[in-house]
Amino acid sequence: MYQLTFDTQAFIKQHWQQTPVVLTQAFADFVDPIAADELAGLACEEEISSRIVVTKDNQWDVIQGPFEDYDAYGETKWQLLVQAVNHWYPDSQPLVDAFRFLPDWRFDDLMVSFATPEGGVGPHIDNYDVFIIQGEGERRWKVGDKGNHQRRGGDATSPLVDDFEPIIDVVLKKGDVLYIPPGYPHCGETLSLALSYSIGFRAPSQQELLTQLADSLIDNNSGHKRFTSKSEATDPGVVSQTQQQGIMQLLAELATQPEKYQTMLGKLLSQNRFELDICEGEEPVTLEELQEMVQDNAIIARIGGLKVLRLENDQQCRLFINGEVYPLEDVTEAQLILLANTMTLDSENATDLLANASIGQLLVELINQGLYYLAE
Known part of the structure; x- marks a missing residue:
């Protein structure tokens, strides 16, 4: 069993989706639910999402798994990350259960990383909430404030950002937890061989919602209402502000009609981003x-x-x-x-x-x- 030592309801009121915070000894007597060699074994599997990030000067090379051998990476400056470990390694589920004070629909996955000294993934910004739990070893974490952070190399699609001024600079030890809301730049540096656990929570974006809603309306042959108005602009080449708002109000109306969105929302929020370990028996049960x-x-x-x-x-x-x-x-x-x-x-x-x-x-x-x- 993994029991959090902090007041979860106070955390939600004070920090959840608001401010990053270090929760020192959030787990007393923390025990790693998985060993480094077991994690390396998961990363050998084709169906499991994994990657190695190699630190080179001020750059980071990403190699996608699966991996058969790790000798080529040496003893420093690399990190193995395996996604959705809770799907494939049942002994990790109790660690996830400790965070069920937040709703299941938000939960994304448990990512586990093994990092060598000086290993890391570089300064970056995530679009989801994350709890970083320190297992064996020590890692130094820096977290910056929200702001207009420049994407590294000018690549607007990259999560990597230029270096930032930290508002948190801490060495996490076994049982410590660092919580980071979306939008805060952060960077981890490994001080000694370390296992870390990232429990992520995400919500759908406007793009995802509109895409799923459109598909649902098409599948159900609904959403046919069109915009109407009682007056028109005198200028033939203009779309009036009133009409702009009236057209967009058609979308807003859908949010007041549960029969239009509930099925779509339930299906969307119950989906997983990562493959599940389906457990079919040899013979159907009656x-x-x-x-x-x-x-x-x-x-x-x-x-x-x-x-x-x-x-x-x-x-x-x-x-x-x-x-x-x-x-x-x-x-x-x-x-x-x-x-x-x-x-x-x-x-x-x-x-x-x-x-x-x-x-x-x-x-x-x-x-x-x-x-x-x-x-x-």
Whole structure:
């Protein structure tokens, strides 16, 4: 178990999406959930996103994985980063669970890095919130203030920025956590062989929302309302300010109509950016077989990284799982909450849920799809 030592609600009020902060000894007696050689093994796999960043003077070379050997990189000035470790390494899930005081829809992934002395990725700005947890070793972190930071080399698409004046300059030790909201430049430098854990949270951009909304309207053959007005400008070559606002108001109206956006939003927010470790069994399970196994004290668990979401005030009874909609019938709100909030259903909870025909069918379907699995 990983237990945070700080007041999470006070953190949300004072720092969340507002200001960076160092949370000294946020984990007492921190134990690394994964070893460096195990992380290196994950980076050998084709389906797992990984990269090595090599520091060269004031530049950083990025090599995409998978990797078969690390000898060529030497003993200093490089860093291995592996994305979505929580999808592939179940022992890392308890560390993620410690941050479930924030909603699951925001959670992106657990990235783990192994860094040699002087290794790093350079000064950069992220468009998401991140908690950096220090494991073995020590790393020095600098965080700058928000501002008009110049992109390194003049590349507007690069996350790298020119050097900045730090407002935080700290050496993180085992169990320390550094929180950085979006938009703050930061840079880490490794002082000794180190393992670090980055837990990221992100929200959809306007581009993503508009793209998904447009696709949803097209798929459902809706959104046909057009702009109308009772007066026109006298100048034939002008679009009046009133009409500009009226046309854009058509989009704003969609935000007041849950039937237009709820399905789109649930599907979008339950998707993962990284591949999941699907756990399909050799033979499909039936409801009767599942009930028997649960009666024998089997538990039903989600695969790592799977998002199971419900929408408050949803107009339909349903769950959103991995970008798909799962309608349910004759299900109570308490049962929906249990399914959405619980990572592992013990035999008692599973037995109660399986007594509902709709939920039983859902759990059988999810297990056969490899999104849930049975364990002892």
